[in-house]
Amino acid sequence: MMAVPGPVTAARLPIRSDADLAWVRQQVRQCAADLGFGLVQQTKLVTAASELARNTLVHGGGGHVDVTPVTRGVTRGLRLSFADSGPGIRDVELAMTDGYTSGGGLGLGLSGARRLVDEFGIDTVPGRGTTVTVTAWAPGVPTARPGL
Amino acid sequence: MSEQETVESTARRLGAFLELRREQIAQRWADAPLFRTVFTVSREEAVEACKAVVDALAGVASSGRLEDITSSGFDSVRDQLGRMTDAWTRMGASPARIADEVAALRSPVAELLRAESPDPAAPEAAEGLLAFTALMGTLRLVVMQTALTSGEELIERQRQQLLEVATPVISLWEGVVAVPLIGTLDSARSQVVMESLLEGIVARRAQYAILDITGVPTVDSLVAQHLMKTVAAARLMGAECIVSGIRPAIAQTIVQLGIDLSPVLTRASLADALAYALSRLGIEVSPRASTR
Amino acid sequence: MTALFPGRPTAVPILALGDTLLVSLQGELHDGMAEQLQQDISRRIADSGAVGVIIDISGVEIVDSFLGRVLAEIAASAGLLAAGTVVAGMRPAVAITLVELGLTLPGLTTALDVERARELLAQAAEPGTWDRCQRGT
Incomplete structure (x- = not known):
């Protein structure tokens, strides 16, 4: 029998601590599974979420993520929007380069996360904060019966 | 009574009729191809499945929304209908064919409904029959929609299987x-x-x-x-x-x-x-x- | 396990198997726990004179760049203390994601499971063979 995924509702999760990062990963995994994402796709999205949430915490001084289920025709997806009111990014192009780092990491946070999702957008104002929005789409026809 | 009120009271009467005659209707439907072909293990299983559908229809009728395919009354049977249409699809039946089988469920119940009516010529009897026809039309659409979705899923599954078959380890x-x-x-x-x-x-x-x-x-x-x-x-x-x-x-x-x-x-x-x-x-x- | 208590980080236990240390990571790993583990392993190697470290990640559902860096650093510091490190049991979905992320961890020795990791370390116990069984060198 086909598994009928549970409903996925929009949610806002705080990003203030290590424990919040773990919670964001678990919630994103659950939503992706409910939307019918395959295991590899789930893993990619959760990893991207982990990178971006850590950016929000470490570089943005904390913030939140909005988790929103989205649809495009019969395709279903998940949109994650990470927002902080930290120092912002002065040179976005430079920050998106592999190996660029300001926090002692491997410098793969932004550029790596971009490769793990289908859509990627960044909105930053120096001194005001940064919002990174990513979307991943479930491949093919979803296993649920939307609209029924 | 306004026309709206007439429609609603007719729908409610239809709901009451379906609840009352649940057992008889289920017994008749269990022999219809729609159920008989899918529930092959025992007749009892088919009867239970029929009862679930009758209950759902009674619920929809009582809510007064006879023509609403999104009615929550159908929610309890959507899974079951999904499995039934899947089985039909696997046997090669088109959604139109499955819809025809649903339409065939109408006449055994219509007979019962006519027999219940003290005066078959009275306007209430005709309204009752009309309401039931509308309700069965809605069920037919619900099943059709389920069948179409399951067809899309079948194509996607086959595409995926083909990809996997093409790359053996x-x-x-x-x-x-x-x-x-x-x-x-x-x-x-x-x-x-x-x-x-x-x-x-x-x-x-x-x-x-x-x-x-x-x-x-x-x-x-x-x-x-x-x-x-x-x-x-x-x-x-x-x-x-x-x-x-x-x-x-x-x-x-x-x-x-x-x-x-x-x-x-x-x-x-x-x-x-x-x-x-x-x-x-x-x-x-x-x-x-x-x-x- | 730890995933049930997201607010309560606990230390990751380190098992000694002869002269090898075995760490089995499970479920959610907080950043703090990972950094703690890094320090604990170095101390245990220094205290016990262990010559090998096996990190079993078969129970780990995601490895991001942070955990990837921690694994690479554990291997590097264990190397300075003359112990070889093998990361064992990475799941396919995790491996695909890491590659896509751009993190191929070239300095890390890997094995399919803990048993294979022990075989690798046993081969390495013969003098001078460790460098040879490290791939990519």
């Missing part, structure tokens, strides 16, 4: 697996190849994995990139990946495109790749000394 030796690639590699297929190879490595505890591209007509930079990603992912899991069967023309293209395949271990043929893996595993293969 073969055990060549204990600890050595191979994927012979034949045909054009696009992005979706490369993804499936990568996943099945890595799953194969785990399932067979393989230390060596051979990707044989003898049957791949062209290698562009995208395909080369996928090959390198597969090799890197296999290494992270603790297995070594060997790419074999690079034909001279393809070797030339790779060089001309400026693709650096040097991190990838390559061998001319599948046999060479297997020989390499065996020697690394410490296995020697030599011709048996002639006994004659």
Whole structure:
């Protein structure tokens, strides 16, 4: 029998601590599974979420993520929007380069996360904060019966 | 009474009728092809399934929304209807055919409804029958929608299965697996190849994995990139990946495109790749000394 | 396990198997726990004179660049203390994601499972063979 995924509702999760990062990963995994994402796709999205949430915490001084289920025709997806009111990014192009780092990491946070999702957008104002929005789409026809 | 009120009271009466005659209707429907063909284990099972549908219809009728296919009254049977249409679809029935079978459920109940009515000529009797017809029309649409969705899912499943069938993971030796690639590699297929190879490595505890591209007509930079990603992912899991069967023309293209395949271990043929893996595993293969 | 208590980081236990240390990571790993583990392993190697470290990540559902860096650093510092490190049991989905992320961890020795990791370390116990069984060198 086909598994009928549970409903996925929009949610806002705080990003203030290590424990919040773990919670964001678990919630994103659950939503992706409910939307019918395959295991590899789930893993990619959760990893991207982990990178971006850590950016929000470490570089943005904390913030939140909005988790929103989205649809495009019969395709279903998940949109994650990470927002902080930290120092912002002065040179976005430079920050998106592999190996660029300001926090002692491997410098793969932004550029790596971009490769793990289908859509990627960044909105930053120096001194005001940064919002990174990513979307991943479930491949093919979803296993649920939307609209029924 | 306004027209609206008349419609609603007719619907409620219809709901009450369905509840009252639940057992009789279910007994009649259990013999209809729609249920009989799907619930083959026992008649009892078919009767139970029919009762669930009658209950759902009674619920929808009582709510007064006879023509609303999104009515929550149908929620309790959507799964069951989904399984039924799946079974019909697998037998090759089109959604239209399934819808016809639903329509055939109408007349046995209409007979009962007519028999219940003290005066078949009275306007109430005609209204009741009309309301029931509308309700069955709605059920037919619900089933049709379910069947159409399940058809789309079937196509998607078959497409996915085809991709997987096209990329078998073969055990060549204990600890050595191979994927012979034949045909054009696009992005979706490369993804499936990568996943099945890595799953194969785990399932067979393989230390060596051979990707044989003898049957791949062209290698562009995208395909080369996928090959390198597969090799890197296999290494992270603790297995070594060997790419074999690079034909001279393809070797030339790779060089001309400026693709650096040097991190990838390559061998001319599948046999060479297997020989390499065996020697690394410490296995020697030599011709048996002639006994004659 | 730890995933049930997201607010309560606990230390990751380190098992001694002869002269090898075995760490089995499970479920959610907080950043703080990972950094703690890095220090604990170095101390245990120094105290016990262990010659090998096996990090079993078969129970780990994601490895991001942070955990990837921690694994690479554990291997590097264990190397300075003359102990070889093998990361064992990475799941296929995790491996695909790491490669896509751009993190191929070239300095890390990997094995399919803990048993294979022990075989690798046993081979390495013969003098001078460790460098040879490290792939990519």
